Amino acid sequence: MKKSTLGALIAGAIVGLGISYIAAVMVDFTGQPKFCGSCHTMKPMIESFHFSVHGGNNPHGFAVHHCTDCHLPHNSLIGYLVAKGISGTRDALAQFGILEMVDFKENFWEMKHYTYDSGCLSCHHGIKEPEHAIGLAENVKELHKKYYWDAKANGKDVSCVNCHNDYTMSHFAHPNLLETLSQEEK
Numbered sequence: 001m002k003k004s005t006l007g008a009l010i011a012g013a014i015v016g017l018g019i020s021y022i023a024a025v026m027v028d029f030t031g032q033p034k035f036c037g038s039c040h041t042m043k044p045m046i047e048s049f050h051f052s053v054h055g056g057n058n059p060h061g062f063a064v065h066h067c068t069d070c071h072l073p074h075n076s077l078i079g080y081l082v083a084k085g086i087s088g089t090r091d092a093l094a095q096f097g098i099l100e101m102v103d104f105k106e107n108f109w110e111m112k113h114y115t116y117d118s119g120c121l122s123c124h125h126g127i128k129e130p131e132h133a134i135g136l137a138e139n140v141k142e143l144h145k146k147y148y149w150d151a152k153a154n155g156k157d158v159s160c161v162n163c164h165n166d167y168t169m170s171h172f173a174h175p176n177l178l179e180t181l182s183q184e185e186k
Contacts, residue, residue, distance in 0.1 A: 031068035048174040074118040105181040112159040
């Protein structure tokens with residue numbers, strides 16, 4: 001192999017790694033609550049999130065680090081990046097008035113369309129196979145088997161947020177968000 005070819009390959013690899021690193025940092029940064037909350041329309045969601053179990057209001061102080069942990073699909077890297085690009089572009093265009101702004105209050109109960117089970121299951125591993133889950137109470141295993149996995153197996157449209165939402169479980173992800181959004185309208 002010629003020195004010039006080897007040099008070009010090495011330079012290409014270095015540039016490729018640099019671009020990949022910058023892209024990874026940007027993907028990480030643009031999924032954080034600090035970034036998402038920089039838009040006025042997302043402030044109520046970010047504020048309520050900090051009072052939730054997933055926002056750190058739990059005995060362990062554990063908090064989800066990215067809005068995208070719940071609000072983007074985690075089935076594949078390509079699917080994640082495509083959904084992130086579409087979602088981010090739509091949100092940016094809405095902020096600039098090019099597209100109509102999402103009415104979060106009106107769409108509150110449509111949460112299964114923007115909260116992904118693959119996100120839930122990427123952290124809550126034991127729920128995937130409740131019969132093998134360590135540390136889950138037997139009644140929790142049975143409930144998930146009965147209401148989630150059996151329903152999915154029978155072709156029913158069910159998702160984690162059918163049961164786990166801020167009206168059935170207080171302080172889950174965005175406590176009192178519907179009330180906050182209603183107050184903002186006044």
